[in-house]
Amino acid sequence: MTAPVSSPALPVQLQRERTHITVRGLSKAFQGSALYQNFDLDLPEGRIVSIFGPNGCGKSTLMNMIAGLIPVDAGKILFDGKTLKQTVIGYVFQQYREALFPWMRAIDNIAYPLRRAGLGKAQVKARVEELVSEFEIRFDLNRYPYELSGGQQQTVCIMRALAPKPEVLFLDEPFSALDYEMTLFIREKLQDVYLKTGVTMVIVSHDLEDAVYLSDRILLLTRRPTRIAEYMTFDMPRPRTPESMADPRFVAAKAKALEIFQREVRA
């Protein structure tokens, strides 16, 4: 029997892996200095991939080129054979405080992309209610962003990004502005959403623990001009919990990633 492709609860090795995003011949330079030269990458469908590497190696630039926020100098990026314009994506910014519209209640922030896409009142309401139930929201979404905690604001950002049912969710350092308690909370929410929807996720991370915890694959980058140092697979079963961090498989994966990272930093 063949395992279904989109069943994130199954261990990765039991599932067939399909490529979702294909990056070919990507080049990018800033002020004449090459960051990426003829860079190739495949990102799997229905998986969580973290991007990790030395400071300034181009983690955010890579994700932002794939998400269409930064133009490429050369190269081709396709989503299941389609262009970015033909693909629904979601994006979660690092600075949640600046990402939400302060003049809109949380609920209107979440509904914003749906209204922009022209959905009717009833459809918007139904989708927002679905998200509220998926996220098991227990705070008042009629509040304005400034009335919410950092973790609640980041939750609203993630709900807004997921509202149009994106094929890919991009997250740029989603935990870096959060304290540890909130980091654990948001990680759990992201994992829940992933288990429920199987959405492909790409996460840029500064923190090795974050990079390993949620991921099926960890993309370790070199110093610039940036290449792939290693594209690790981490197939520890889900759901992962804070206790998973003491699991020998987690400890070993983190140690391996750290070793590669240190090698690259010293290179």
Ligand SMILES: Nc1ncnc2c1ncn2[C@@H]1O[C@H](COP(=O)(O)OP(=O)(O)OP(=O)(O)O)[C@@H](O)[C@H]1O
């Ligand atoms: N708009 C820009 N103009 C000039 N240089 C840029 C620009 N954007 C990024 N860079 C340079 O490109 C390199 C990669 O930047 P990027 O932010 O992608 O790296 P990063 O790995 O995400 O960094 P960090 O670890 O510091 O978050 C850095 O050296 C940065 O200074």
